[in-house]
Amino acid sequence: xxxxxxxxxxxxxxxxxxxxxxxxxxxxxxxxxxxxxxxxxxxxxxxxxxxxxxxxxxxxxxxxxxxxxxxxxxxxxxxxxxxxxxxxxxxxxxxxxxxxxxxxxxxxxxxxxxxxxxxxxxxxxxxxxxxxxxxxxxxxxxxxxxxxxxxxxxxxxxxxxxxxxxxxxxxxxxxxxxxxxxxxxxxxxxxxxxxxxxxxxxxxxxxxxxxxxxxxxxxxxxxxxxxxxxxxxxxxxxxxxxxxxxxxxxxxxxxxxxxxxxxxxxxxxxxxxxxxxxxxxxxxxxxxxxxxxxxxxxxxxxxxxxxxxxxxxxxxxxxxxxxxxxxxxxxxxxxxxxxxxxxxxxxxxxxxxxxxxxxxxxxxxxxxxxxxxxxxxxxxxxxxxxxxxxxxxxxxxxxxxxxxxxxxxxxxxxxxxxxxxxxxxxxxxxxxxxxxxxxxxxxxxxxxx
Amino acid sequence: xxxxxxxxxxxxxxxxxxxxxxxxxxxxxxxxxxxxxxxxxxxxxxxxxxxxxxxxxxxxxxxxxxxxxxxxxxxxxxxxxxxxxxxxxxxxxxxxxxxxxxxxxxxxxxxxxxxxxxxxxxxxxxxxxxxxxxxxxxxxxxxxxxxxxxxxxxxxxxxxxxxxxxxxxxxxxxxxxxxxxxxxxxxxxxxxxxxxxxxxxxxxxxxxxxxxxxxxxxxxxxxxxxxxxxxxxxxxxxxxxxxxxxxxxxxxxxxxxxxxxxxxxxxxxxxxxxxxx
Numbered sequence: 001x002x003x004x005x006x007x008x009x010x011x012x013x014x015x016x017x018x019x020x021x022x023x024x025x026x027x028x029x030x031x032x033x034x035x036x037x038x039x040x041x042x043x044x045x046x047x048x049x050x051x052x053x054x055x056x057x058x059x060x061x062x063x064x065x066x067x068x069x070x071x072x073x074x075x076x077x078x079x080x081x082x083x084x085x086x087x088x089x090x091x092x093x094x095x096x097x098x099x100x101x102x103x104x105x106x107x108x109x110x111x112x113x114x115x116x117x118x119x120x121x122x123x124x125x126x127x128x129x130x131x132x133x134x135x136x137x138x139x140x141x142x143x144x145x146x147x148x149x150x151x152x153x154x155x156x157x158x159x160x161x162x163x164x165x166x167x168x169x170x171x172x173x174x175x176x177x178x179x180x181x182x183x184x185x186x187x188x189x190x191x192x193x194x195x196x197x198x199x200x201x202x203x204x205x206x207x208x209x210x211x212x213x214x215x216x217x218x219x220x221x222x223x224x225x226x227x228x229x230x231x232x233x234x235x236x237x238x239x240x241x242x243x244x245x246x247x248x249x250x251x252x253x254x255x256x257x258x259x260x261x262x263x264x265x266x267x268x269x270x271x272x273x274x275x276x277x278x279x280x281x282x283x284x285x286x287x288x289x290x291x292x293x294x295x296x297x298x299x300x301x302x303x304x305x306x307x308x309x310x311x312x313x314x315x316x317x318x319x320x321x322x323x324x325x326x327x328x329x330x331x332x333x334x335x336x337x338x339x340x341x342x343x344x345x346x347x348x349x350x351x352x353x354x355x356x357x358x359x360x361x362x363x364x365x366x367x368x369x370x371x372x373x374x375x376x377x378x379x380x381x382x383x384x385x386x387x388x389x390x391x392x393x394x395x396x397x398x399x400x401x402x403x404x405x406x407x408x409x410x411x412x413x414x415x416x417x418x419x420x421x422x423x424x425x426x427x428x429x430x431x432x433x434x435x436x437x438x439x440x441x442x443x444x445x446x447x448x449x
Numbered sequence: 450x451x452x453x454x455x456x457x458x459x460x461x462x463x464x465x466x467x468x469x470x471x472x473x474x475x476x477x478x479x480x481x482x483x484x485x486x487x488x489x490x491x492x493x494x495x496x497x498x499x500x501x502x503x504x505x506x507x508x509x510x511x512x513x514x515x516x517x518x519x520x521x522x523x524x525x526x527x528x529x530x531x532x533x534x535x536x537x538x539x540x541x542x543x544x545x546x547x548x549x550x551x552x553x554x555x556x557x558x559x560x561x562x563x564x565x566x567x568x569x570x571x572x573x574x575x576x577x578x579x580x581x582x583x584x585x586x587x588x589x590x591x592x593x594x595x596x597x598x599x600x601x602x603x604x605x606x607x608x609x610x611x612x613x614x615x616x617x618x619x620x621x622x623x624x625x626x627x628x629x630x631x632x633x634x635x636x637x638x639x640x641x642x643x644x645x646x647x648x649x650x651x652x653x654x655x656x657x658x659x660x661x662x663x664x665x666x667x668x669x670x671x672x673x674x675x676x677x678x679x680x681x682x683x684x685x686x687x688x689x690x691x692x693x694x695x696x697x698x699x700x701x702x703x704x705x706x707x708x709x710x711x712x713x714x715x716x717x718x719x720x721x722x723x724x725x726x
Binding site for chain 2: 050086099198204214215222259322334355357
């Protein structure tokens with residue numbers, strides 16, 4: 001190898017940055033230029049290859065053309081949050097970004113890629129990712145960042161609505177922050193100091209949207225219809241009807257039918273818990289719909305009569321304790337026999353490795369991101385459970401950004417606009433000069449990582 | 450004498466008929482009292498669901514159910530990558546054409562790999578185990594024989610670590626968490642009142658923080674949430690497998706939990722078809 005120059009003159013980094021949060025369920029992608037002051041929201045692209053009943057295949061955002069989601073099957077390139085199947089991932093990226101008619105067309109040789117990855121990845125998967133980015137797509141420069149840590153690049157105090165002096169400007173990245181990222185594959189707890197994760201305290205709970213959807217599928221298939229071939233519909237039901245209960249015992253009591261021969265009052269009236277879900281049939285009704293439980297339609301005969309009267313042929317699922325026992329898995333994974341601690345205990349586990357002086361700051365700045373943050377009651381329940389576990393003097397504040405799904409992307413966009421990005425990136429020349437192992441080390445102790 | 454859990458109790462009233470009662474069967478210590486002499490019987494009793502709440506059979510069932518819940522789809526489907534539309538090929542050939550011809554061996558290997566995450570994880574575990582073994586084996590001769598050329602591997606690592614700019618760890622700021630320069634709130638006469646004073650733990654020193662921040666990431670399995678004492682403080686909640694209410698009753702035959710008689714009847718229909726009468 002030729003002796004290296006003292007300081008190779010770096011070509012100026014490309015001005016355009018593709019910020020990509022490559023989630024297991026959806027990709028969040030958008031371009032950022034440093035001169036822009038406000039960034040447009042990212043495109044949310046389903047990260048899957050889907051095949052419907054008629055054996056028609058949709059790649060990525062093409063799924064919006066799909067009319068019939070019955071019995072749809074998915075193939076996902078991301079497993080457990082990490083890009084595993086590059087064959088499928090490449091196809092999706094190419095159709096979204098690189099093809100001539102791609103909706104977000106870009107030329108990789110003139111673009112910086114900022115890719116968010118979940119913490120605690122396997123080295124081999126990281127290497128694969130680096131190789132694909134440089135050798136296959138040929139991005140001019142590239143930074144692989146810890147996804148949860150990107151959330152520090154927000155005005156965090158605005159999320160908490162902390163009162164402050166009018167002349168104070170939020171500094172980025174936030175100093176102290178605890179990020180709970182609850183996504184499709186898993187839920188991670190990451191303490192972040194000045195935009196960098198505290199690695200020894202990162203913890204992961206293997207409960208995510210996928211597990212909850214599968215659990216709901218099982219419950220519905222046992223109690224109502226066989227939904228095992230309709231993952232799309234089950235996911236819709238979960239997103240629309242499930243909530244995190246603030247009073248689990250009470251809600252469970254209210255949704256119980258009673259023992260033999262007995263029908264409890266709350267069961268008959270719905271008790272505020274039961275909801276009807278009208279299933280889509282993909283002919284007249286394209287979207288499922290939640291509506292209040294109608295006790296008069298409870299008995300089968302009445303139901304039939306009503307159907308005949310209206311002339312509409314609708315299938316209704318009555319959801320009762322399914323609504324809150326499914327998200328309950330985040331707080332009690334042992335309910336399905338999983339030997340892992342619940343989310344509140346996980347936060348304590350993470351804190352226990354940290355010096356106690358950091359606790360007040362972290363506990364007062366807990367931000368929940370990821371799609372599961374959208375469950376009603378999630379924030380309140382988490383706050384309630386953490387308060388019970390920490391010393392009395394600690395103030396516990398849990399909040400979620402306006403859109404928890406794109407929060408990581410927006411943080412990445414803010415990072416891309418700042419000057420710090422240049423220090424994080426690896427250019428293609430550097431990769432070719434120093435090789436993959438150097439790049440892996442550089443990302444392992446980089447600023448944003 | 451094995452009388453199947455029925456224990457005679459002496460009643461105060463004298464009757465001709467022998468008095469007996471069902472007594473609660475409290476867990477596994479009871480079965481060990483009976484001391485079966487037969488090895489086969491011992492094994493079967495240990496696996497008897499009425500004695501131990503979660504026994505091997507149920508453990509296996511739970512594990513299987515969790516695996517199913519962890520799967521991405523309900524069944525194993527293979528969806529091949531659809532061919533690109535013809536119209537796109539004409540326009541986008543500059544890239545698509547390049548790729549097929551130019552892809553490096555690395556890329557080809559990655560693209561053709563059909564490994565799942567579980568495969569990668571197993572590989573990683575096996576690799577780290579062999580590495581640990583090799584390191585332990587290597588360490589001894591190296592330190593004793595020739596400390597001068599102390600393992601090229603370690604040296605390489607050192608130099609390249611220095612090579613990677615230290616801008617990450619030694620950030621431009623002097624301290625990791627600077628002290629707030631905001632004005633302190635106005636003093637209050639009761640600030641020193643022992644009832645009102647708040648105790649704030651001291652901040653860790655800068656060196657401590659730096660050491661914390663420069664620690665390497667945990668591996669995938671190390672970061673996994675544990676099953677700690679804190680979590681075992683309360684017994685695991687059990688639910689009715691039919692309706693989802695608390696599982697207060699257990700099926701004698703298979704150990705499945707149900708809430709009450711109605712659900713037990715529903716369950717029994719299924720239980721009979723699975724296990725017979």
